[in-house]
Amino acid sequence: MIIRPAFRALGASVSLLAFSTPLLAQTGEAPAASTVAQPPSDVALQAANAGAGAAGGLEDIVVTARIRKETAMQTPAAVTALTTVQIDRQAIGTMQALAATIPNVSIASYFLTDAIYIRGIGNGGLQAGFEQQAGLFIDGIYFGNGNWISGGMVDVASAEILSGPQGVYFGKNTIAGAFNIRTANPTPELSGQVKVGYETEAAERYVNATISGPITNTLGGRLTGYYSKMDGWVKDINGHDQPGDGSKLARATLSWAPTSNFDANLKAQLSEFTSNGPFNTAVLLNCRGPNNTPAPLARFGSAGSAACRIDGPIPINQDTALGDSFVRNRAYALSLNMHLRQEFGELTSVTGLNRFRLTTQGQQTLGSIDAVDGYNVNQNRQFSQELRYQTKLDLPVNVLVGAYYQKSNYLNNNFANVFPMALQGATYTFEKVARQQGRTWSVFGEIQIKLADQLQLDIANRYTHEKKSATWIENAVAPYAPAQAAYGPAGALVTIAPLKFKNNSPQAILTWKPNADVMAYAAYKTGYLSGGYNINTQATPRTNPASLIFGPEKVRGGEVGSKIWLLDRKLKLSAVGYYYKYTGLQAAIFDPVLIAYIVQNAAVSETKGIELQGTAVLGSGLVLSGSLNYNDSKYTKYVGVCVPGLRPGVAPCDVRQPDGSFAQDYAGTPTSMAPKWSGNARLEYTRPLSDDMTLRVATGVKYSSKYIVNDILDQPHYFKLDASVGIDRGPFSFSVIGRNLNKHMDCGVASPQPLTTGSGEVRCILNRPRELRLEASYRF
Numbered sequence: 003m004i005i006r007p008a009f010r011a012l013g014a015s016v017s018l019l020a021f022s023t024p025l026l027a028q029t030g031e032a033p034a035a036s037t038v039a040q041p042p043s044d045v046a047l048q049a050a051n052a053g054a055g056a057a058g059g060l061e062d063i064v065v066t067a068r069i070r071k072e073t074a075m076q077t078p079a080a081v082t083a084l085t086t087v088q089i090d091r092q093a094i095g096t097m098q099a100l101a102a103t104i105p106n107v108s109i110a111s112y113f114l115t116d117a118i119y120i121r122g123i124g125n126g127g128l129q130a131g132f133e134q135q136a137g138l139f140i141d142g143i144y145f146g147n148g149n150w151i152s153g154g155m156v157d158v159a160s161a162e163i164l165s166g167p168q169g170v171y172f173g174k175n176t177i178a179g180a181f182n183i184r185t186a187n188p189t190p191e192l193s194g195q196v197k198v199g200y201e202t203e204a205a206e207r208y209v210n211a212t213i214s215g216p217i218t219n220t221l222g223g224r225l226t227g228y229y230s231k232m233d234g235w236v237k238d239i240n241g242h243d244q245p246g247d248g249s250k251l252a253r254a255t256l257s258w259a260p261t262s263n264f265d266a267n268l269k270a271q272l273s274e275f276t277s278n279g280p281f282n283t284a285v286l287l288n289c290r291g292p293n294n295t296p297a298p299l300a301r302f303g304s305a306g307s308a309a310c311r312i313d314g315p316i317p318i319n320q321d322t323a324l325g326d327s328f329v330r331n332r333a334y335a336l337s338l339n340m341h342l343r344q345e346f347g348e349l350t351s352v353t354g355l356n357r358f359r360l361t362t363q364g365q366q367t368l369g370s371i372d373a374v375d376g377y378n379v380n381q382n383r384q385f386s387q388e389l390r391y392q393t394k395l396d397l398p399v400n401v402l403v404g405a406y407y408q409k410s411n412y413l414n415n416n417f418a419n420v421f422p423m424a425l426q427g428a429t430y431t432f433e434k435v436a437r438q439q440g441r442t443w444s445v446f447g448e449i450q451i452k453l454a455d456q457l458q459l460d461i462a463n464r465y466t467h468e469k470k471s472a473t474w475i476e477n478a479v480a481p482y483a484p485a486q487a488a489y490g491p492a493g494a495l496v497t498i499a500p501l502k503f504k505n506n507s508p509q510a511i512l513t514w515k516p517n518a519d520v521m522a523y524a525a526y527k528t529g530y531l532s533g534g535y536n537i538n539t540q541a542t543p544r545t546n547p548a549s550l551i552f553g554p555e556k557v558r559g560g561e562v563g564s565k566i567w568l569l570d571r572k573l574k575l576s577a578v579g580y581y582y583k584y585t586g587l588q589a590a591i592f593d594p595v596l597i598a599y600i601v602q603n604a605a606v607s608e609t610k611g612i613e614l615q616g617t618a619v620l621g622s623g624l625v626l627s628g629s630l631n632y633n634d635s636k637y638t639k640y641v642g643v644c645v646p647g648l649r650p651g652v653a654p655c656d657v658r659q660p661d662g663s664f665a666q667d668y669a670g671t672p673t674s675m676a677p678k679w680s681g682n683a684r685l686e687y688t689r690p691l692s693d694d695m696t697l698r699v700a701t702g703v704k705y706s707s708k709y710i711v712n713d714i715l716d717q718p719h720y721f722k723l724d725a726s727v728g729i730d731r732g733p734f735s736f737s738v739i740g741r742n743l744n745k746h747m748d749c750g751v752a753s754p755q756p757l758t759t760g761s762g763e764v765r766c767i768l769n770r771p772r773e774l775r776l777e778a779s780y781r782f
Contacts, residue, residue: 059571060617060625065162066182069171069350070392070402075565078513078523080165080578080613082629086186089158091698091726093199093739093775095208095230097138097151097181098750102722102741102769104163105631105680105704106613109151110750110767116151117751120165121609122635122676123178126590126712126751130380130414130538132601135178135531135555137168141185141269141337143354144386144408146175150358152275152331154249157212157226159186165613166580167529167557169507170446170462173406177529177557177584187267188222188257189214197779203772205243206232217256224255235771236283238320245282250274266340273334279320279327280362283768320364322375323419324429327364333357347393354386366418377430378538379415384408390446402448402462412438414538420488426480432489433477436537440470448509460511470534471500472550474541489540496541496550503554505530519567524560531555531588536600552601555586559609572619581610591643599753605640607673609633628683635676640668645714645754668713677709677719684724698728698737715752715764722746737777745772 062073063083074083082104084094094100101109108119118124118136125132138145155161161183168176192215199208208230217223228251234243251273259265320327335356342349359381366374390404413435420431448462474496479489511525533554541550559582566575587605611633618626642665644655650664657665672678684702691697702724709717723744728737749766 060574060619063160065160066184067162067164067171069390075567075574075576076515076521078511078521078525078563080561080563080580082163082165082615084161086159089155089161091700091728091737091739092724093726093737093741093773093777094155094158094161096155098770099741100155100161100163100181102704103682105629105682105706106165106633106677107163108675108750110769111149111152112751112767116149118151118178119675120163120179121611121633122673122709123584123607123609124675125588126674126753130412132588132590133175133532133534135175137172137176137180138183139172139180140183140335141267142339142352142388143335143337143356144173144175144384145335145356146384146410149331149360149380150333152249154208154210154228154230154251154273155183156210156228156251157186157224157253158183160184166561166582167507167527167559169527169529170448170464170509173444173446173464174442174466174468174505174530174532177531177555185253185255185269186212186214186224186226188216188224188255190222191215193782195779195781197777199775199777201232202774202776204232204235204770206230206247208249220258220260222257222259224257225253227252234278234282236285236768238282240321242278242320244278244320246276246278248276263343264341266338269335269337271333271335273332275329275331277329279364280329281364281765281767282320282327282329283770285766285768322363322365323423324363324375324377327362329360329362331358331360333359346395347391349391350389352386352388355384357381357383375419377417379413381413382410384410398452400450402446402450404446406442406444406446408440408442410438410440410442412440412537414438416538416540418540421480421485425482426485427482428478428480428485430478430480431485432479432540433492434474434540435477436472436474436535436541438470438472438535438537440468440532440534442466442468442532456514456516458513458515460509460513462510463506463508466503466505466507466530468503468505468532469500470503470532471498472535472537473497474537474550496545498535498547498550501533501535501551503530503533505554505556519571520564521566522562522564524562526558526560527582528558529556531557533588533603534601539600549600552588553586553603555584555588555603557582557584559583569618574617576615577612579610579612581608583608587637587640589640589642604642605668606638607636607640608638609635609673609676611635623688625686626683627686628681630679630681632679633676634678635673637668637671637673641665642668642713643754671713672710674710674712677707679705679707681705694732696730698730699726701725711749711752711766714754715749715766717748720746720748733781735777735779735781737775739773739775739777741773741775742771743774747771 062075063085064071065074065077065081065083067077067079067081074081092103098109101107106121110117115130115132116134117126118134120136124135133146138150164180164182166179168180172180194213197210210228212226214224228249231248232246234246236244238244253269253271256268257265338353340351361379363377366376386408388404388406390402392402393400416434417430418432419429423429444464444466446464448460451459453459476489476492476494479485479492507528507530509527511523513523515521531554533552536550539550561578561580563578584607586603587607588601589604590599591602611631613631615629620626641657644664644666649655655664655666657667659665682702682704684700686700689697704722707719711717722742724741725743726737726739728735748769750769751767753765
């Protein structure tokens, strides 16, 4: 049961609170209401930033990329940070919209898990037991194993995108990077906001309301609610609008600061996401060659072969033998963050509990042949507790030490219709239940050595111990052939021996800060991605146990970078160069016997590149920002399933396997979602029109060179154009915000159609094209 460790950790948190009480009595009086939820460290950093802004320069952003508060320009890491103002003005309301603003980042919601990539490292969301290479953290809590990105990203104070391994500070499952999201806290004075919006292309309606302020002189509260509903921006084969997304969210926050040395922050959130089906924005691409014959994809095709691109999409039928397709994801999350500050250090406790229940129904093969329909229920429960202590001694040496515990319980119910109902004599061919349980504990530490006034060396390591177990059982199998012959009798229990993983993730960072405007660093980093089970795979007593498990993935490498302020802080520049090698790369491969994608440790890849970022004040109210990225991410060892349409035994589908089949050698080819060149630019102009009226105008462009989607689909290069205009008058604001105005259409996820591969069909989940939003808000 997950409740028991939750009570134990909450007890530990209460113990911390009790331990802090006498110290609070000794260290200070209760603050006035104006200091609620405003710890001293935050106030100092905000004051410094406000001073820079008031002088006509650029403000820095407070980040927690190293689980302590620093400004982004003083943090030795590749981090892109957005403030609440930037998020609001760009109408970033989802994780997908956040990724759309950042080069080299891709996020797509998928059937079993989210498809998340940073620098070409990620997964295509084809297996439920597959944990993401890029971790999602909200208010210090890890959200893994599932579909957490769906729905609204509401009332967010800051968003940080960390590129590269984060093994020490954030732990496992961050070998590609991490998303560190902080939601807004109570304000020292009574305040609130109501925002309403309408997006014209999808007929999306949404409203967000927030109220915040002090409850007592030491307790602050914040309530926010969000609702959205859209018709859709594409039509399916029956002419119905898709995707029909809808979101509901409610969050309550309490922040208690009885003294300047202690604060506790409790957040509780309920949310629900619905849509018309698991693949409601999927299209089929017929990748055919001359004379309507099956053809290889553009990368491997000969002259005259047709490129498999999004120029003639065939919408997929969302109506199945089981009924209309739908998705419903209900979730809740609790987080408790507590900080006890002393003269010589700070103790932090982070407690988290989250759960989701994802229910889907729809066509699972999604080809022109509706061969497999399914009803799925996926549930994930997760509890975590972290304690860490950071010393703040006036000495050349300081330390960070911590411990982390996590328990998870994942359930996958799959009710599938593989054969015609009339033939099998039942609605479902089989009813399968699979469970995966996991326990993780880790300890981490960092020694921060000041070698000289301008030079610091940080040496760190995280040790992780993890144990997972899983079982499969067929609750029922259709009584007639061929179901019994294919899947065996009902009641067959399959148990695999528990998996145990141990890992050390060392790290070293050398930082040089000659003055307050210059920082340079060199870092060696490592990371670890958990192994696990292919739990959504069909398992019978005849199944090879080796096909049901996969091992961990590891990364090691390093980066060098520099961040510089120039022209009296009217210009800031940052640059980072990196090289990382990933071993045991987890790849999803289709198994025709199990009729499912399974994860195997089948690849080695290398990622190297350079990332440049800059922001400049060009004149009064005129700011230009942008980035340019070069990323070379490719497989150095990977033999996998042949690209659809290739002839077995003929190059490149000519690698003979032990069972006599043929595979393809991908060594030297790019990894998925890894354009060599990408970048963006944004020009913003703000001008006062009167004492209480301000005009805001912005335009931007995002560029990507060509890349490969899920190893099978060519995505040509593209530009996406954005623009917005807004008026602020007193407490009122009105904005018109356009994204992807040139209506470029691209794939977030792609996969071959296992049962129709002879036709060259490829399934593509489209990213949202053009958006035109009208927003109005009132603040008080």
